Amino acid sequence: MTTYGKLGEHDVLRVGFGAMQLEHGDPADAVKVLQRAVELGVDHLDTAQFYGPGTVNSLIKTALHPYADSLRLVTKVGAVTHPTERLVAAQKPAELRAQVEENLRALGTDHLAVVNLRRADMTPGIVATGEQAVDLDSQLAELITLRDAGKIGGIGLSHVSLAQLRQALPAGIVCVQNLYNVLTRGHEDVLAECAAHGIAWVPFFPLGSAFDGFPSVGGHPVVADQAERLGITPAQAGLAWLLGHSPHTLLIPGTRDLGHLADNVAVARIELDPEATAALDALS
Numbered sequence: 597m598t599t600y601g602k603l604g605e606h607d608v609l610r611v612g613f614g615a616m617q618l619e620h621g622d623p624a625d626a627v628k629v630l631q632r633a634v635e636l637g638v639d640h641l642d643t644a645q646f647y648g649p650g651t652v653n654s655l656i657k658t659a660l661h662p663y664a665d666s667l668r669l670v671t672k673v674g675a676v677t678h679p680t681e682r683l684v685a686a687q688k689p690a691e692l693r694a695q696v697e698e699n700l701r702a703l704g705t706d707h708l709a710v711v712n713l714r715r716a717d718m719t720p721g722i723v724a725t726g727e728q729a730v731d732l733d734s735q736l737a738e739l740i741t742l743r744d745a746g747k748i749g750g751i752g753l754s755h756v757s758l759a760q761l762r763q764a765l766p767a768g769i770v771c772v773q774n775l776y777n778v779l780t781r782g783h784e785d786v787l788a789e790c791a792a793h794g795i796a797w798v799p800f801f802p803l804g805s806a807f808d809g810f811p812s813v814g815g816h817p818v819v820a821d822q823a824e825r826l827g828i829t830p831a832q833a834g835l836a837w838l839l840g841h842s843p844h845t846l847l848i849p850g851t852r853d854l855g856h857l858a859d860n861v862a863v864a865r866i867e868l869d870p871e872a873t874a875a876l877d878a879l880s
């Protein structure tokens with residue numbers, strides 16, 4: 597198994613860091629987690645201006661600015677926070693541009709390695725209706741303009757179907773973030789299409805998330821049993837299965853815990869044996 601993978605033109609450690617969990621909790625602890633992630637070799641950081649809102653990008657800037665040349669900052673656009681709801685769709689091309697500019701400003705940089713277009717066509721999460729139900733091609737045209745201007749290194753997609761990924765391929769897609777983990781494999785067709793085109797597959801909720809209603813990967817008895825047999829943690833077993841399942845997979849597990857962070861980064865060098873792989877393959 598390889599320790600590094602491709603995110604567009606960049607080689608990155610296959611275990612990055614998803615920053616959403618830093619929305620809550622002690623800011624000083626969050627800064628320590630971010631700095632420790634980079635010390636451990638993480639060079640792929642996933643964020644959004646709507647995490648917080650603004651809090652997470654501000655913590656990243658506090659912790660890591662000025663950024664190492666090797667650090668790939670990846671954000672997502674397509675939603676904004678709202679006074680009474682967690683998120684609302686903001687899918688119009690001009691709104692996408694404004695969100696890219698807001699991420700750049702908040703992070704204190706003039707370049708984002710990748711911007712993921714977070715579509716809002718299916719649950720879980722927001723579903724866009726009315727004037728927010730925007731056609732994909734007009735959104736991609738706006739992101740291409742931003743890429744041509746050098747503000748974006750690559751364009752990614754999030755929460756998309758196989759048909760949408762195929763429609764977007766001419767734009768030059770570098771990664772796809774969909775909900776996927778060892779217990780929840782609804783987008784195997786999208787993963788296969790990513791693999792066929794050398795596109796990074798970056799599953800969100802790789803451990804099942806911190807939200808109620810999603811099965812916890814580490815809480816599954818088969819995952820826990822195999823982990824115990826191998827002398828690793830259940831979370832490590834679930835993440836290692838993802839890396840072994842496709843060489844195009846990059847991980848962005850989220851944590852506020854320094855111990856969990858170290859466990860997660862170590863997964864870049866963990867390969868499950870055939871018995872564990874078969875047992876976890878059978879869990880879908």
Ligand SMILES: NC(=O)c1ccc[n+]([C@@H]2O[C@H](COP(=O)([O-])OP(=O)(O)OC[C@H]3O[C@@H](n4cnc5c(N)ncnc54)[C@H](OP(=O)(O)O)[C@@H]3O)[C@@H](O)[C@H]2O)c1
Nearest residue numbers: 614615616800801802803804805806831849850851852856
């Ligand atoms: N594109 C999109 O639409 C989208 C949507 C959602 C999320 N994302 C991104 O995906 C990233 C990952 O998703 P997520 O953070 O929601 O969920 P996740 O990574 O599946 O799970 C996070 C949960 O797992 C726990 N955890 C992490 N490492 C652990 C370990 N080694 N052992 C035990 N528990 C562990 C965390 O708690 P502790 O803090 O206690 O470790 C937290 O409760 C996000 O941070 C975000 O950057 C993208």
